[in-house]
Amino acid sequence: MAFKWYAVQTFTGQESRVVQYVQGMIDSGELDGVVSRVLSPVRDVVSVSRGKRVTKQDKYFPSYVLFEMEFTQESAYFVRSINGVMDFVGGRKPRPLKSAEVDRILGHEVEDEGRVVTDSPYKEGDMVSISSGPFKGFDGVVEDVSAEKGKAKVSVTVFGRATPVEVDFAQIEPVS
Incomplete structure (x- = not known):
């Protein structure tokens, strides 16, 4: 056969x-x-x-x-x-x-x-708001996306300085 x-x-x-x-x-x-x-x-x-x-x-x-x-x-x-x-x-x-x-x-x-x-719902340059965790309520810009890890590096302003923060996709949502 x-x-x-x-x-x-x-x-x-x-x-x-x-x-x-x-x-x-x-x-x-x-x-x-x-x-x-x-x-x-x-x-x-x-x-x-x-x-x-x-x-x-x-x-x-x-x-x-x-x-x-x-x-x-x-x-x-x-x-x-x-x-x-x-x-x-x-x-x-x-x-x-x-x-x-x-x-x-x-x-x-x-x-x-x-x-x-x-599947990454975010891309570099997206404006996002952090919805949970120690930076809850901060808005920032996505600098880097790691789809494999399900995380994004977001630049937020803390005490007048841009600070990169790594957060899970579930912790952020797009700013409309």
Whole structure:
């Protein structure tokens, strides 16, 4: 059996439903010799919303699902008949993904497993107000952002001098 990876386009927001359906069939043994793996690459992203950390899953390739399968007329018909699937990338005669592409995609999955990516709501030059901590009530300008740590360096004026203060994203809010 020559299992190769193929990309399939899905309707927006249907990726996880397609993966769950196919994974259930793989687990029950209904797809032995047809599809060996299915995935929709995602990573956890932490963002700050209204002063609270929120974790959500971010898709590497929105609206696409990857299938490791043996491409035959029957397997192609099965994949195309799944609710939420539009078609293979490449149409009627899709080409398998290159091994370098698959290694890169699967490498991201392994590399990001256990690591949380933080989405920074602030950028350098933003005016912010510190809402908690020892500098509560101070306004300042964001000098540096460390998205990995979820922190920002804010320059506040203390006793007439600019003082850099490192604060968590949850401790600041934009000045409107």
